[in-house]
Amino acid sequence: MNGRNISLNLNVRGLSPSATLAINARCNELMREGKRVFKLGLGQSPFPVPGIIVDALRNHAHEKDYLPVKGLPELREAVANFHRRKDQVNASPDGVLIGPGSKELMFLLQLVYYGEILLPTPCWVSYGPQAQIIGRNVKFIHTTWEERWRISHEGLRRYLEQENDTYRPRLLILNYPGNPDGDTYNMEELQRLAEIAREYEMILLSDEIYGQLSHSGGHFSIARFYPEGTIISSGLSKWCGAGGWRLGTFTFPKPLSWLLDAMAIVASETFTSVSAPIQHAAVHAFRGGSEIETYLCHARRILKTLGNACASILTSAGIRVHKPEGAFYLFADFSPHTSAFKSRGINDGRELSERLLLDTGVAVLPGVDFERPLEEMTARLAYVNFDGAQALAASKQIPLDQNLDDSFIQTHCADTLEAMKRIAVWTTS
Amino acid sequence: MNGRNISLNLNVRGLSPSATLAINARCNELMREGKRVFKLGLGQSPFPVPGIIVDALRNHAHEKDYLPVKGLPELREAVANFHRRKDQVNASPDGVLIGPGSKELMFLLQLVYYGEILLPTPCWVSYGPQAQIIGRNVKFIHTTWEERWRISHEGLRRYLEQENDTYRPRLLILNYPGNPDGDTYNMEELQRLAEIAREYEMILLSDEIYGQLSHSGGHFSIARFYPEGTIISSGLSKWCGAGGWRLGTFTFPKPLSWLLDAMAIVASETFTSVSAPIQHAAVHAFRGGSEIETYLCHARRILKTLGNACASILTSAGIRVHKPEGAFYLFADFSPHTSAFKSRGINDGRELSERLLLDTGVAVLPGVDFERPLEEMTARLAYVNFDGAQALAASKQIPLDQNLDDSFIQTHCADTLEAMKRIAVWTTS
Numbered sequence: 001m002n003g004r005n006i007s008l009n010l011n012v013r014g015l016s017p018s019a020t021l022a023i024n025a026r027c028n029e030l031m032r033e034g035k036r037v038f039k040l041g042l043g044q045s046p047f048p049v050p051g052i053i054v055d056a057l058r059n060h061a062h063e064k065d066y067l068p069v070k071g072l073p074e075l076r077e078a079v080a081n082f083h084r085r086k087d088q089v090n091a092s093p094d095g096v097l098i099g100p101g102s103k104e105l106m107f108l109l110q111l112v113y114y115g116e117i118l119l120p121t122p123c124w125v126s127y128g129p130q131a132q133i134i135g136r137n138v139k140f141i142h143t144t145w146e147e148r149w150r151i152s153h154e155g156l157r158r159y160l161e162q163e164n165d166t167y168r169p170r171l172l173i174l175n176y177p178g179n180p181d182g183d184t185y186n187m188e189e190l191q192r193l194a195e196i197a198r199e200y201e202m203i204l205l206s207d208e209i210y211g212q213l214s215h216s217g218g219h220f221s222i223a224r225f226y227p228e229g230t231i232i233s234s235g236l237s238k239w240c241g242a243g244g245w246r247l248g249t250f251t252f253p254k255p256l257s258w259l260l261d262a263m264a265i266v267a268s269e270t271f272t273s274v275s276a277p278i279q280h281a282a283v284h285a286f287r288g289g290s291e292i293e294t295y296l297c298h299a300r301r302i303l304k305t306l307g308n309a310c311a312s313i314l315t316s317a318g319i320r321v322h323k324p325e326g327a328f329y330l331f332a333d334f335s336p337h338t339s340a341f342k343s344r345g346i347n348d349g350r351e352l353s354e355r356l357l358l359d360t361g362v363a364v365l366p367g368v369d370f371e372r373p374l375e376e377m378t379a380r381l382a383y384v385n386f387d388g389a390q391a392l393a394a395s396k397q398i399p400l401d402q403n404l405d406d407s408f409i410q411t412h413c414a415d416t417l418e419a420m421k422r423i424a425v426w427t428t429s
Numbered sequence: 430m431n432g433r434n435i436s437l438n439l440n441v442r443g444l445s446p447s448a449t450l451a452i453n454a455r456c457n458e459l460m461r462e463g464k465r466v467f468k469l470g471l472g473q474s475p476f477p478v479p480g481i482i483v484d485a486l487r488n489h490a491h492e493k494d495y496l497p498v499k500g501l502p503e504l505r506e507a508v509a510n511f512h513r514r515k516d517q518v519n520a521s522p523d524g525v526l527i528g529p530g531s532k533e534l535m536f537l538l539q540l541v542y543y544g545e546i547l548l549p550t551p552c553w554v555s556y557g558p559q560a561q562i563i564g565r566n567v568k569f570i571h572t573t574w575e576e577r578w579r580i581s582h583e584g585l586r587r588y589l590e591q592e593n594d595t596y597r598p599r600l601l602i603l604n605y606p607g608n609p610d611g612d613t614y615n616m617e618e619l620q621r622l623a624e625i626a627r628e629y630e631m632i633l634l635s636d637e638i639y640g641q642l643s644h645s646g647g648h649f650s651i652a653r654f655y656p657e658g659t660i661i662s663s664g665l666s667k668w669c670g671a672g673g674w675r676l677g678t679f680t681f682p683k684p685l686s687w688l689l690d691a692m693a694i695v696a697s698e699t700f701t702s703v704s705a706p707i708q709h710a711a712v713h714a715f716r717g718g719s720e721i722e723t724y725l726c727h728a729r730r731i732l733k734t735l736g737n738a739c740a741s742i743l744t745s746a747g748i749r750v751h752k753p754e755g756a757f758y759l760f761a762d763f764s765p766h767t768s769a770f771k772s773r774g775i776n777d778g779r780e781l782s783e784r785l786l787l788d789t790g791v792a793v794l795p796g797v798d799f800e801r802p803l804e805e806m807t808a809r810l811a812y813v814n815f816d817g818a819q820a821l822a823a824s825k826q827i828p829l830d831q832n833l834d835d836s837f838i839q840t841h842c843a844d845t846l847e848a849m850k851r852i853a854v855w856t857t858s
Contacts (some may be wrong), residue, residue, distance in 0.1 A: 006687045006688075007542065007543045007544050007598035008541055008542065008543055008687070008688075008691055009540060009541050009542070009543045009691075010543070012540070012541045012691050012694065012695060013691070015691075015694045015695075016694070017498065017693065017694050017697045018498075018694075018697035018698055018701075021495075021497075021498060021697050021701075025497075042495070044494065044495060045493075048491065048493060049491065049493050054490045054491045055490075057486075057490040057706060058487045058490045061483045061484075061486040061487045061490070061710075062477065062478065062483045063673060064474075064477060064478050064670055064671050064672065064673050064674065065473065065672070065673045066450075066471070066473060066672045066673045067673055068450075069446065069447075069450060100529045100675070100700050100703075100704070101700060101701050103698070103699060103700070103701055104699050104700045104701075107698065107699045111438060111441070111562070112437055112438050112441045113436065113437065113438070114436045114437055114438045114439070115436050126698050129698045130698050130699070133540070133695055133698060169436035241493055242493050243493065243494070243495045244492060244493050244494045244495045244496055244702070244704070244705035244706075245493065245704050245705065245706065246529070246700065246701065246702070246703065246704045246705075247704075258435045258437070259435075259437075262437055262438075262441050262442070262444075264446065265441065265444050265445070265446050265447075266441060266444075266562055268446045268447035268450050269447055269532070269536065269555050269558045269559050269562060270532060270533050270536045270559070271529045271530060271532070271533045271675065271700065272447075272450075272530050272532055272533075272675065273673070273675070274529075274675065275529070275673070275674050275675045275676075275704045275707050276673035276674065276675075277486060277673075277674065277706070277707070278704050278706070278707070281490075
């Protein structure tokens with residue numbers, strides 16, 4: 001837009017499209033020009049939707065009624081049971097809200113809640129822009145590589161003490177296993193964070209959309225330790241491979257039902273309810289069962305093996321990454337190469353990702369898109385550019401008590417390994 | 430909510446759930462108590478989704494990818510062609526935006542646009558609350574029964590002249606065939622309104638979601654007369670019977686692409702994109718074809734015959750309604766009975782609808798929900814409480830060049846007629 005003769009909300013004017021979606025468009029452009037591109041930009045699950053869930057959608061294709069704003073009762077019950085079973089929390093169907101993606105639910109939460117948003121960084125790309133659109137205050141708390149990009153209880157306490165306003169209304173967003181980093185919290189870390197949250201009467205939004213993709217299969221929710229103040233966010237997009245279906249869930253404890261109710265009222269004036277056939281199908285996803293558990297075990301095994309192989313390649317080139325614990329991301333810290341980069345005319349993280357794409361065809365997102373300082377030489381690598389259906393089928397031929405070996409990864413995730421090698425060579429050249 | 434110890438956005442605090450959804454919940458409550466209820470409250474199409482569109486959803490159930498924010502390219506093309514074909518407007522795929530319901534798109538439009546919203550009343554229930562949530566100014570222009578609840582060009586000009594601010598940024602929302610009234614504009618009326626819109630450089634949001642349910646089959650869009658300033662709103666919910674699927678469309682002219690782009694940016698931070706299987710299925714709906722055209726002809730014939738029969742019953746009881754021209758609503762004006770009502774302790778439109786529900790089991794929505802004055806004795810009657818699948822099948826046995834007779838309606842829409850008779854008897858008793 002040229003900016004003349006238009007009348008736009010100043011909170012929106014000049015905003016760019018969501019970074020993950022923009023990188024995807026950029027890649028498609030380069031591919032049309034005939035260039036080989038390795039898409040480590042968009043964080044979409046490589047795996048297909050489990051067959052029984054696709055079948056469920058087929059069986060419910062005729063459902064045409066507007067469903068209740070908060071969601072189909074059977075689905076709300078299945079989601080509550082899912083969290084009871086998986087996370088040992090005392091979730092109730094009355095506390096569940098279904099939305100067209102958890103991103104939309106986060107937007108509604110920010111819209112209805114009047115308080116400050118606390119975001120440990122690196123964090124997911126959309127939290128900050130959502131706050132800007134609505135005109136909310138966000139406070140970023142930067143973490144470090146040494147802290148495994150996690151907010152420590154000491155760090156959180158230090159931050160809160162200097163604010164000198166104990167009962168300021170605050171919403172702390174935690175995301176684990178984390179996007180963009182693939183790191184998670186252990187039980188003790190969660191317990192300590194929960195203690196501080198209780199002390200300061202903060203609300204926690206616990207974004208656990210990657211919970212079922214914890215590589216060890218052992219995900220813990222902070223709601224176990226701070227049930228009265230924690231909202232759990234989940235959905236079909238990641239563990240169920242159904243990003244394009246658009247279904248997210250928030251699960252509230254009873255004391256936060258005022259937030260749930262306010263969000264439902266805004267939902268009734270905006271998206272109304274989530275697509276009925278999709279909700280009916282999602283019931284089967286949240287109910288789980290052996291086919292879905294098997295699917296998850298194979299997905300985790302593939303991601304763990306591949307993630308570790310990728311991390312090794314990068315580490316050997318002096319790029320700092322953690323051994324991944326969940327999801328399908330590595331947050332790579334290229335800072336040991338900063339002075340070499342500067343002599344090559346690369347002065348910040350954005351230039352790093354742009355030059356990497358031009359020189360090697362590997363598309364990544366710079367740290368600044370995850371609210372890190374622009375000058376920081378970091379980037380998110382989504383190791384998802386492989387045929388997940390094929391890899392899943394091959395993994396199913398190998399008993400689950402065995403590890404996958406290098407040759408499996410080399411056969412089924414060749415492009416991903418090639419991308420990592422290109423990054424390594426380019427960095428050290 | 431009791432209102433203590435909560436921290437909510439003041440624009441949201443105290444808002445009630447959407448009126449149409451609330452009446453539905455109220456009816457279900459009464460039915461659980463064993464009461465016979467006639468649901469004329471919620472305006473949902475009584476007809477099933479056409480078979481070929483349900484089949485299309487089945488065939489695309491496996492689609493899992495995040496689609497582009499603005500929509501699936503094939504769908505954007507089908508929507509543009511739909512408006513070119515049906516409305517003779519020069520729509521382009523680049524100008525189409527797909528959302529999870531046109532309600533969500535209207536919310537985003539109000540969020541990104543900085544200007545005043547002009548709403549002729551009676552108007553749809555959600556425009557006003559959306560403006561309140563966002564904190565926008567709305568100016569209501571009340572129309573009258575004598576004007577067929579339509580804004581006349583004289584009325585619009587009179588309103589604008591007294592404002593004395595020609596180029597104030599303004600968005601005028603027109604909805605035709607109209608909810609809650611079932612009335613529409615003829616071509617000359619649209620031409621005259623278009624002239625004023627051009628003169629004042631207003632933006633028009635032309636909500637034509639009921640366009641294909643114009644009872645005569647002859648719907649005209651104001652975009653033919655003011656193409657450069659008109660956004661056309663449509664979707665699957667009404668003419669396609671797929672309200673629960675949640676898919677709406679906005680079609681912008683080139684000069685308003687700045688609004689489209691700003692909405693798409695906010696969409697990328699909120700709903701991301703509409704459910705992929707639903708979008709793939711919707712392509713078939715907007716492409717049309719003989720099965721869908723036949724479906725529409727039968728739906729229109731049933732609605733026209735039933736709407737006229739309902740209007741006759743009400744008119745004979747001295748209730749003022751227009752012969753319906755589209756959709757499935759009557760906006761009934763009980764004002765000739767005002768003094769009789771007052772002697773029965775009914776003092777405003779809300780009390781009228783509450784007493785009607787209690788005394789007769791007929792659920793309707795009072796005029797105040799459509800931004801009419803509370804004291805006005807008006808109500809919306811949605812004549813949809815019949816088995817649409819059965820009526821459609823029966824209609825298909827009768828050649829389309831014949832009219833449906835009274836016995837058809839008595840056989841297939843008995844509850845709707847019974848509800849109208851109860852209203853008539855109750856009013857005059």
